[in-house]
Amino acid sequence: MPRKLMKGNYAAVYGAILAGCKAYYGYPITPASEIAESASALFPKFGRTFVQSESEVSAINMVYGAAGCGQRVMTGSSGPGISLKQEGISYCAGSALPCVIVDIMRGGPGLGNIGPEQSDYNQVVKGGGHGNYKVVVLAPNSAQEMCDLTMLAFELADKYRNPVFVLTDGVIGQMMEAVELPEPVKELPDKSDWAVYGTADSRHLINSIYLDHDDLEWWNRELAKKYETIQKNEVRVEEYMMDDAEIVAIGYGSCSRVIRSAVDLARERGIKLGMFRPITLFPFPVKEIAKFPDRGLKGILTVEMSDGQLVDDVNLALKGKMISDLYNRMGGNVPTALEILEKISELYGV
Amino acid sequence: MAQKTVLRKPKGFIDVYKHKPGAEKDRTHYCPGCGHGILHKLIAEALEDYDIVEKTIVISPVGCSVFAYYYFDTGNIQVAHGRAPAVATAVSRANPDSVVISYQGDGDLAAIGGNNILQAANRGENVVVFFVNNAIYGMTGGQMAPTTLLGQKTTTTPYGRNPQTDGYPLQMCEIINQLTAPVFVTRTSLHDMPNIRKTRAAVRKGIKNAMDKKGFSFVEVLSMCPSGWKMDAVPAQEWIKENMLPRFPLGTLRDISEEAPAIERPVPVMDADEVKKILGYGAFSDSNLEKNPDAAFNKVALRVAGFGGQGIMSTGIALANVGMEYGYNVSWLPSYGPEMRGGTANCSVKIQGDTIGASECTEPNMIIAMNQPSLEKFEKILIPDGVIIYNSTLIDIEPTRRDVKVYNVPITGIADELGDTRFQSMVNVGAFAAVTGMFDPGEIQGLMSSLFAGKPESVIKLNEKAVQRGYNYVKDNFS
Numbered sequence: 157m158p159r160k161l162m163k164g165n166y167a168a169v170y171g172a173i174l175a176g177c178k179a180y181y182g183y184p185i186t187p188a189s190e191i192a193e194s195a196s197a198l199f200p201k202f203g204r205t206f207v208q209s210e211s212e213v214s215a216i217n218m219v220y221g222a223a224g225c226g227q228r229v230m231t232g233s234s235g236p237g238i239s240l241k242q243e244g245i246s247y248c249a250g251s252a253l254p255c256v257i258v259d260i261m262r263g264g265p266g267l268g269n270i271g272p273e274q275s276d277y278n279q280v281v282k283g284g285g286h287g288n289y290k291v292v293v294l295a296p297n298s299a300q301e302m303c304d305l306t307m308l309a310f311e312l313a314d315k316y317r318n319p320v321f322v323l324t325d326g327v328i329g330q331m332m333e334a335v336e337l338p339e340p341v342k343e344l345p346d347k348s349d350w351a352v353y354g355t356a357d358s359r360h361l362i363n364s365i366y367l368d369h370d371d372l373e374w375w376n377r378e379l380a381k382k383y384e385t386i387q388k389n390e391v392r393v394e395e396y397m398m399d400d401a402e403i404v405a406i407g408y409g410s411c412s413r414v415i416r417s418a419v420d421l422a423r424e425r426g427i428k429l430g431m432f433r434p435i436t437l438f439p440f441p442v443k444e445i446a447k448f449p450d451r452g453l454k455g456i457l458t459v460e461m462s463d464g465q466l467v468d469d470v471n472l473a474l475k476g477k478m479i480s481d482l483y484n485r486m487g488g489n490v491p492t493a494l495e496i497l498e499k500i501s502e503l504y505g506v
Numbered sequence: 507m508a509q510k511t512v513l514r515k516p517k518g519f520i521d522v523y524k525h526k527p528g529a530e531k532d533r534t535h536y537c538p539g540c541g542h543g544i545l546h547k548l549i550a551e552a553l554e555d556y557d558i559v560e561k562t563i564v565i566s567p568v569g570c571s572v573f574a575y576y577y578f579d580t581g582n583i584q585v586a587h588g589r590a591p592a593v594a595t596a597v598s599r600a601n602p603d604s605v606v607i608s609y610q611g612d613g614d615l616a617a618i619g620g621n622n623i624l625q626a627a628n629r630g631e632n633v634v635v636f637f638v639n640n641a642i643y644g645m646t647g648g649q650m651a652p653t654t655l656l657g658q659k660t661t662t663t664p665y666g667r668n669p670q671t672d673g674y675p676l677q678m679c680e681i682i683n684q685l686t687a688p689v690f691v692t693r694t695s696l697h698d699m700p701n702i703r704k705t706r707a708a709v710r711k712g713i714k715n716a717m718d719k720k721g722f723s724f725v726e727v728l729s730m731c732p733s734g735w736k737m738d739a740v741p742a743q744e745w746i747k748e749n750m751l752p753r754f755p756l757g758t759l760r761d762i763s764e765e766a767p768a769i770e771r772p773v774p775v776m777d778a779d780e781v782k783k784i785l786g787y788g789a790f791s792d793s794n795l796e797k798n799p800d801a802a803f804n805k806v807a808l809r810v811a812g813f814g815g816q817g818i819m820s821t822g823i824a825l826a827n828v829g830m831e832y833g834y835n836v837s838w839l840p841s842y843g844p845e846m847r848g849g850t851a852n853c854s855v856k857i858q859g860d861t862i863g864a865s866e867c868t869e870p871n872m873i874i875a876m877n878q879p880s881l882e883k884f885e886k887i888l889i890p891d892g893v894i895i896y897n898s899t900l901i902d903i904e905p906t907r908r909d910v911k912v913y914n915v916p917i918t919g920i921a922d923e924l925g926d927t928r929f930q931s932m933v934n935v936g937a938f939a940a941v942t943g944m945f946d947p948g949e950i951q952g953l954m955s956s957l958f959a960g961k962p963e964s965v966i967k968l969n970e971k972a973v974q975r976g977y978n979y980v981k982d983n984f985s
Contacts, residue, residue, distance in 0.1 A: 158787050158788075158790030158791065158792055159790055159791045159792075159793060159830055160790045160791065161791075161823070161826055161827050161830055161836070161838070170785065173781065173785065174781065174785075176776060178600070178774050178776075179596065179599060179600065181596065198785075200772075201775075201784050202774060202775040202776075202781065202784060203772030203773055203774045203775050204774045204775075205596075205599045205600075205774075207595065207596075207599070207629075209592065209625075210592075210621055210622065210624075210625035211621060213589070213592075213622075214589070214592040214595075214621075214622055214625065215592075217585065217586060217589035217592035217593050217596075217622075218592050218593065218595055218596040219596070220585065220586075220589075220593055220596070221565075221583065221585075221592070221593035221594065221595065221596030221597045221600070222596040222597075222599070222600050224583045224593075224597065225596070225597055225600035225601055226600075227600050229596070243586060244586060244589070247585070247586050251584075327839065327865065327866070330839065330840060331837055331838065331839045331865045332823065332826060332836075332837065332838040332839075333826075333835075333836060333837045333838070333862075333865075334791070334826075334830040334835070334836055337785065337787065337790065339778065339782075340778040340781040340782060341778075342778050344776075352563055352581035352582070352583060352597070352601075353581070353601055353604070354561045354562070354563050354581055354601040354603060354604025354605070354606075355560060355561065355604075356560035356561075358581060359560065359579065359580055359581045359582070360581060360582070361525060361575055361582045361583075361584070362582070362583040362584065363575065363582070363583075363584040364584070365572065365573075365584060367527050368527050371527075410864075410865070413862070413863050413864050413865060414863065414864040415863075416861070416863035416864075417863030417864040418863075419863075420863065490864075490866060492864070492866075492868040493863070493864055493868070494868070494869070
């Protein structure tokens, strides 16, 4: 397979092109700007649309418009920009519009800094806008996955008529790796039963208003059913050295890369550490984590670049049968493999 | 015989308002005396007369016209408060042959969506905007709008609009008219029959422009809000005449529709083979170079560091590219952001057969230090038996570490001899090759042409020379 060295941010745009994404609407923000930059270079080469919007708010509303017209469409940003997009994401979810949003997380709160962090976890995974809704959240940890999971994001968005996030941190966005570029998608799904094309047969209505209380409750329950289906069907995880693991480290994005290094180091020292990595954050691998207490583990350590946002979900899944410990770094600092091993040694006496 | 008048809805309207909840599916939700109904009808008639009902898409805003989609027998998209121009932008780009109508009130367009309307207008999007100005927020119960007149009492200006606290009524037509792109900017009113007729003409002009892909048309329509103004329908018409017209003079501010060229949008390329061709699949690495089984290194965790401009990033990227050509797993991670512009730069490069975990080299087995601060900083984290390659042209101290292998290479000097300091990164690549034995400079000539694609042949040759010189220096001095 042909390989090309590229940043994670670029790989997401290649993935979008290969997935048949027809429009990119976005606003610059570090450390996600290369997404808009490469989209501005690539999309016009294919006669596809690139617009640098006047704001993050506009970008997501442009996405709403394009999605309503049945196009595969993408935007990308980072923490502060995602905060601004939340209203529009709620509208997309409420109107059942498929779209892909890439979030390259940086340090917060407020202006924070542009170092890598994972502190958008709650605002993305919990559906940070108003109303009852969820978005599918895919968490790549390599440039290859930035491409592959962006393509998958488009597929899932269309399959469930729902916004899908590609959520990662500044490290994965900024890092270059060799990417094997897959085959372009050959056929796009038929959306003619709901999308608006400006033709006689496509005079549909894209809308999230349900004035009648019972109607809106019905719609909320329909959405809830959809999320249940997603929870049932779409969980994806990666495990490394888990078969005989006595200690499990859980993390996503760049943390999972560091955990992998920690596992290798631990094994050299005779410590049976394994890695459990959620690839989907919604749906969260609840069932898989719920099984951990039956394995007779010495401990579970959640590693994250946020203030215990991920560990909350891990502990919800553990249902009180075990409690995961937390090792976290913030502010742009990335945990190191040695730090993880020190923490493990301190916690579990190995 | 007197002509028989047939009363029927224009075809632009849905016959039975099926989306409207409740029993009354044959009438609008608007209050008696409201201007929306009149403007809706003028639009619906125009859609029928131009025979474009089927290709029209109406964007319904937030405000009283949030339910415009009850009525128009077109494609309908209801949107968030103020964002109709942003949505209309994408709808028009997605369906360039459709007629896109963005319908907005004054709170929606001039307050929360103020920037959206300016920017869509400035881009000259091919949409027609109908802007209903009734100087008040109707739907939410009569609060102050950007267009509320001075002294006007609303539920949020109970003592009247005071310019010292609330500013002045925004004149949107005049603001839009400051921009270059719009083709048609006009203000009309619905307060009497002659002005309704003028509004009818303006509506048609705007819609015709969208049909003809002429770009951005802005039709501001002064409209009665008897409920919000707390008055009967007829006095509301009078109120427009007496109070609104002085601040919002009627007339066309701009009409360059005739001379404006039609907007052309490209047809997206979706064919898989064509997509691969444009992405340059043919030129990508096929990793066909054979790894050196006798190399001193088969697992590299390298930190390259120095001043910005010393080729730090490009050294790392070149080495990652080389590693990829030999079928290794590779990663390159820059220190990014303000650091990048603050004078120092460093990057982490990993080249190995196994899957790469952490991409940051927190415990490197090799460093290339291009200046003294970098040497001092990164030699500390080098693992025992690691390798230091340092730029002896600029660094006149020895590394302090004694448990590592040191290569002092006059990197800048070699590059300068070749005529340009920018050759430093390729000197680094050569030195790296000699130290690790991972590859031979002669093998990577094909790669050089792709790394320097678009550069003149002479530049490529000099870069190849730089690699060879770096390689030779290490071979000659440290074997």
